[in-house]
Amino acid sequence: MSVQGVHALVRRTHEARVLRVLREHGALSRGQIATKVGLSRTTLSEITGDLLSRGAVVVVDTDAARRLGSGRPAELLTLDPSSGQFLGVDLGHTRVRIAVADAAHDIIAAGHAAYDADTERARQLEVAFALIDRVAARTGVSFRALQGVGVGVAGPRPAPPEIAVPFGARFGAPVIVDNNTRFAGLAEAITDGPDxxxxxxxxxxxxxxxxxxxxxxxxxxxxxxxxxxxxxxxxxxxxxxxxxxxxxxxxxxxxxxxxxxxxxxxxxxxxxxxxxxxxxxxxxxxxxxxxxxxxxxxxxxxxxxxxxxxxxxxxxxxxxxxxxxxxxxxxxxxxxxxxxxxxxxxxxxxxRLGDDDGALGAIAALFRQTPLLDGYPEPVR
Amino acid sequence: MSVQGVHALVRRTHEARVLRVLREHGALSRGQIATKVGLSRTTLSEITGDLLSRGAVVVVDTDAARRLGSGRPAELLTLDPSSGQFLGVDLGHTRVRIAVADAAHDIIAAGHAAYDADTERARQLEVAFALIDRVAARTGVSFRALQGVGVGVAGPRPAPPEIAVPFGARFGAPVIVDNNTRFAGLAEAITDGPDxxxxxxxxxxxxxxxxxxxxxxxxxxxxxxxxxxxxxxxxxxxxxxxxxxxxxxxxxxxxxxxxxxxxxxxxxxxxxxxxxxxxxxxxxxxxxxxxxxxxxxxxxxxxxxxxxxxxxxxxxxxxxxxxxxxxxxxxxxxxxxxxxxxxxxxxxxxxRLGDDDGALGAIAALFRQTPLLDGYPEPVR
CATH class of the missing domain: 3.30.420.40 (ATPase, nucleotide binding domain)
Known part of the structure; x- marks a missing residue:
């Protein structure tokens, strides 16, 4: 490999790491990215400059609101939000709730629909799929780049044919399934921070x-x-x-x-x-x-x-x-x-979270940026 | 580095890994060692042959008793048992129990002594130290190569000056301290196997x-x-x-x-x-x-x-x-x-374990070969 070839490879590797931390964490400042990927600020600036000029990454906001001290507020970078979606579904006893997050980890759509307490699973899925279509049509959200589906259900973790297989078949994305209250607990625990x-x-x-x-x-x-x-x-x-x-x-x-x-x-x-x-x-x-x-x-x-x-x-x-x-x-x-x-x-x-807690936890289980999920099953295709 | 130098280094590295798995697991067959260190049987045989001829490793037993099928029973190898000792101490409300394991993980000495329920900690330690001396004198066990001390205590994990510091000062070895019933639970859980x-x-x-x-x-x-x-x-x-x-x-x-x-x-x-x-x-x-x-x-x-x-x-x-x-x-x-x-x-x-469970669990916490202790504090010096 030529020296240029090596440089390009190293650059692509760095770029991939930057994109990965943004995918996992949503919006971050350049300083936060540099710490997480272990690159110098100078090297990182070159990489983010290139990613910004290509439109792969965008500036969403400054974190001024979160900075109590003085100093220039830091710009926050995220992936182009439209470059990926994450779908969270909470299939409760009497209603289904959904939430959709973009690559910046912002919730861009949500909705819910009711069914009777004794509705069988196949019918619950029909209601859920119709709700997802309705929310997508109403909000203009597309699932072209769907990164994964997290599904919380009432009761114990069901076998794959019951939930994971139909969602996988419908959306062509990896699916993770677990108890919806456990997902809600995960979402609440994340709000307490990493300590x-x-x-x-x-x-x-x-x-x-x-x-x-x-x-x-x-x-x-x-x-x-x-x-x-x-x-x-x-x-x-x-x-x-x-x-x-x-x-x-x-x-x-x-x-x-x-x-x-x-x-x-x-x-x-x-x-x-x-x-x-x-x-x-x-x-x-x-x-x-x-x-x-x-x-x-x-x-x-x-x-x-x-x-x-x-x-x-x-x-x-x-x-x-x-x-x-x-x-x-x-x-x-x-x-x-x-x-x-x-x-x-x-x-x-x-x-802190409302009725969307189960759907939000299901999305958190897809992001997998939290160490709370170490050793936890991965989404399956 | 010469080719011979590289060979010697690789050999020493393999040797160190073999010694480490024997230190962590006690007695193992050559097949088990080969699997754990990821070496071929041929390479491993050379290394164990050398270790056996130098007396660093000894044959303790065959595992015939544990093999129900036919076939030649496999020899078990261990470190020279006298090459290391592990001391487990269970400081209960009304008595102290100790157990000593050798490098082959066999219990080679044990004993106990009583004190009143309201005995203060300093006096409990005096009783424990005297018991350890007595057991050593009676059994001929020496602590020349003491690898660590595990101490279980009634109640919550005490601050270092209370237990870890005096034991460390007395024995010049790393000390791990925790609740004695938690250690007993660890010892029991290990008896259920890795699954x-x-x-x-x-x-x-x-x-x-x-x-x-x-x-x-x-x-x-x-x-x-x-x-x-x-x-x-x-x-x-x-x-x-x-x-x-x-x-x-x-x-x-x-x-x-x-x-x-x-x-x-x-x-x-x-x-x-x-x-x-x-x-x-x-x-x-x-x-x-x-x-x-x-x-x-x-x-x-x-x-x-x-x-x-x-x-x-x-x-x-x-x-x-x-x-x-x-x-x-x-x-x-x-x-x-x-x-x-x-x-x-x-x-x-x-x-399955008797009154020695706390002391045995404290020793298990020193061996650290169990994944149950992933993320658990290490013994401190």
Whole structure:
């Protein structure tokens, strides 16, 4: 190989590394890129100058808003956003939600559609595919350069023919499939930044599930079923649960359980919105039922926290969004449960993400830039 | 460098790799060594022939006993056992146990000494050091080539000046310190072989603790306090616990709790040996109290298993050794707690190791040949 040939090869290798970190991280400043690829600022400037002139990379913004100090704000570079799309799908019990991210990691489209609770999987997929087509038509998003599809589903990780194969056939892209609440936990854990390695996430919605990050890794469990907080016994003599047990956390602290608890005490509420209104008006029945739900969550999460010693506990889902006071009450119960480990009490917070959390986590599982996914299965084609 | 020089260097490099796998794995056949270092059988034979002739490596045994099929049994090679020692120490609440392994990973000495439950740390160390001297004198073991000291302690991982510094100063070797029950869990998990990546270990003795392997890694938790099964609430209106809570698992299923439970029902027992005898004679009070303890363990472990989805649950410690029927009863309760995850029910077994488990786990943490310790702190000098 000639000297020129070697130089061109080295240059292409550097270029490929720059493109890879931008693909994985979205938008970065030149300084951040230089650190991540291990190149000098001078070499990097040559490479980014060339990429910018070819339109492969664009300047999206300065990070002025994030810089508190003085100095000239740094330009942020990203891949041409249209050069790649990532599709996240959350197939829940009663609805599907989707989100689409571009190569800059910005969410460029999202949507949702409902189906009945007993809809079979094939029909759920039809609804999902129709939703994706509709959102694409409405937003003008094309999937010409689709990089991957992440699909979260209610329940355990399904076999490939059920989800991965039909999505792969439809989109011709790699697919990763896992529990949707685990994906939601992943998305929440990422919002805590790279220094939080032990996170316990519980989602209180129509059902109750959870996600765990232990030692800096998302946990699936031996059979892909880790995080079943919903069926931990919270009240030994409690109501029958759909799982066959009695008094599962889901029979006390899910949205339907709280509404049923209110009805049993004479407060008929048709929806979570009506619960929200009742709590806003300090209805004592609603407050008491919510308090009981929070206490059950605190006991169940407290037991898990004694076993796992997390740094962070996150309470997510529809219930705490309508009843944010629940998180404070869970924290009080936790304090009592965790007194044996005194100083090691984890921080507790409400989830930051909304109903899109599962779809966003599925996209995060495609980006794979987080070390939380070390050792986790790769998307498959 | 001359061709001879290069050959000698390559040979030394191969030799170093062979010595390293023997140091990490104890005794191995030539075939196993060849696989692990990635050398051909011919090259390896030359190297082991040379090491054997120099006495650096010795033939310890054939693996005939482990080979069920036909064929000539393979010789096992190890480092000269006297070429290195590993010291494991388990500093419990009321006693210290030690074990010493040689370079072939055989336990060549062990011993224990008691102290009062309120003995302060400095005095515990004096007792431990005196015990180590006594065992060395009795067995003729020398620590001339001590490769490291592993120390398990009751409670959370202590700061270096408390344990690591005095042991390092005394022995001039690297020291690793962690919770003794976590080390016991590590030792038990290793006995399940390399394919079991999710293990939940609970030890029922004077106190109750646990150890977790999640996704193939030993778990310490954010503050080194993971595994606190003993203080999970098992009976909300139960007895006060030394931790300040009520009805902790330790107040129901530790050895002192079971003895106290028998006494409360009119059966005075002075020791675990007397409990063992009472159970052997089918004493109904002893059986009922044990049953209650097992049910509490099943509930607490069941909740943890719903959250973690382990492949294996191990029940260890003094109580199941004296009352092995406890494990079957825990399994029955588990079946009820885990019915929501049906097919994903973990295997449950009694611990294989005895009271030396903590010291053996501390030695395993020194060997570091297990991937369970990936990402775990290294011994420090």
């Amino acid at each position: 939080v390695h032990d996170v316990l996430y519980v989602r209180l919605s129509d059902g109750i599930g959870g996600g765990l990050v232990v030692g800096g890794r998302l946990v699936a469990g031996a059979d892909g079923m880790a995080g079943e907080f919903g069926h931990v016994t919270a009240q030994p003599d409690g109501d029958p649960c759909r799982c066959g047990k009695r008094g599962c956390l889901e029979t006390v602290a899910s949205v339907p359980a709280v509404l049923a608890g209110c009805a049993r005490r004479g407060l008929a509420l048709a929806s979570i919105e009506e619960l929200e209104a009742a709590l806003r008006h300090h209805n004592p029945i609603a407050a008491a039922v919510l308090d009981e739900a929070a206490a059950a969550v605190g006991r169940v999460v407290g037991a898990a926290a004694l076993v796992l010693n997390p740094a962070q506990i996150v309470i997510g889902g529809r219930l705490p969004r309508s009843a944010p006071e629940l998180v404070r009450r869970v924290d009080e119960i936790l304090a009592g449960e965790l007194c044996p480990i005194g100083g090691a009490r984890p921080a507790i917070r409400a989830a | 079991v990546h999710d293990v939940l270990y609970v030890r029922l003795s004077d106190g109750i603790g646990g150890g977790l392997v999640v996704g193939g890694r030993l778990v310490a938790g954010a503050d080194g306090m993971a595994g606190e099964f003993g203080h999970v609430t098992a009976q909300p209106d139960g007895d006060p616990c030394r931790c300040g809570k009520r009805g902790c698992l330790e107040t129901v299923a530790s050895v002192p709790a079971v003895l106290a439970g028998c006494a409360r029902r009119g059966l005075a027992l002075a020791s675990i040996e007397e409990l063992e005898a009472a159970l052997r004679h089918h004493n109904p009070i002893a059986a009922a109290v044990l049953d209650e303890a097992a049910a509490a363990v099943g509930r607490v472990v069941g909740a943890a298993a719903l959250v973690l989805n382990p492949a294996q649950i191990v029940i260890g410690g003094r109580l199941p050794r004296s009352a092995p029927e406890l494990v079957r009863r825990v399994d029955e309760i588990l079946a009820g707690e885990l019915c929501p995850i049906g097919g994903a029910r973990p295997a449950i077994r009694a611990a």
